[in-house]
Amino acid sequence: MQKLLTPRRTILKGAGLAAGALAMPNIIRSARAQEKVVNVWTYANFIPDDFKAKFENDTGIRIQIRLVDDQGKAFNLLTAEQPNPSVDILTIAGHRFSQFITSGLLEAIDTDRLSNWNIVNPVYRDSDWIVIDGKKWGVPILAGAEGLAYNTEVVTPEEAESWDVMFDPKYEGQTAYIIQDFMSVTMLYLGYDGNMVEYKDDPEKAKAVVAEARDFLIKHKGQVRKFYDAGAEVQQMFINQDIVLAQAWSGPISKLIMDGFPVALTIPKPGSYGFVYNFNIAKNAPNADNAYQLLNAILGSPEVGTAMTRSSGYLSTIDGAADGLNDLERRASSLSQEELSRLTFFNTEADQLKYSLVDPAVEEIKAA
DSSP states (O other): OEEEOOOSSSOOOOOOOOOOOOOOOGGGGOOOOSSSEEEEEEOTTSSOHHHHHHHHHHHOOEEEEEEOOOHHHHHHHHHHHTTSOSOSEEEEEGGGHHHHHHTTOEEOOOGGGOTTGGGBOHHHHTOGGGEETTEEOOEEEEEEEEEEEEETTTSOTTGGGBGGGGGOGGGTTOEEEOHHHHHHHHHHHTTSOTTOGGGTTOHHHHHHHHHHHHHHHHHTGGGEEEEOOSHHHHHHHHHTTSOSEEEEEHHHHHHHHHTTOSEEEEOOBTOEEEEEEEEEEETTOTTHHHHHHHHHHHHTOHHHHHHHHHHHSSEEOBTTGGGGOOHHHHHHTEEEHHHHTTEEEOOOTTHHHHHHHHHHHHHHHHHO
């Protein structure tokens, strides 16, 4: 039996193409903006076209979107623009919060300014990961997972039950992954804590774990057709039949499933990681009032969440959004209970230590 990707104690995720007419709450009509614009850095399709057009028509506020498809790139851009950023809202995964917050790049979310805050599923809005220093730092919008994607006409479900298949010589030159993300999965595969929380007080152990994962991936580098960066890349590689296996975010793969491509996503043994994308407000955002108005509009209707799932492939965090999905969309955005039990949420507690070791290891793998 399939169940929608909606987490256990902390959180998990996944799901869906284009949206129809969207219900818009009346709340968005009260504007108190510096300018009639809101600047958003986000991923492709995270703000559906129909929603964007209706919001702009109803409020007179123009949504200016800049596609920034990498968390590190967003951090570098925002750092370079301080103290006067050009962005109001940016998209950050929950497990990268601490880097932005400790660098003074974000404002905490004032939930009192979001009358629709309670429409967010409590699994997400009340989770520990969203709170740092007693403040909430993001508006959860879409949930996803790091999974194993495979061409169902080539790879069997039995083979895909384990990450072993990514290192099987049978599929040499037919795999792909995002190195930084796959480092966490590889550490888990090798029997270690990919979040590195277990080693936060033992830097030497942490260093050894990362080195072992790095060396393992270098040893099996011949398996890899390409190290990729964005969801569109892995989609195109599957469509072109350049690859038959990949570590991938659930969203892009869900989109392929919805389009009828013979691909599936699973969470293999011994597991993987889940994450939640958030809309965050930049420190010193030039149009903060408009930003809150946009956020409240996004939260204001399950139909908006449904459209976000269809346009992005990820599962909406808005209560009732999944009810608007058709059967194919539900299948694309679901995992079995057994697969869900293999997911662990990304944890930020040891991020400073983790990425100080993982980032150099990524470059060493590329150069090997």
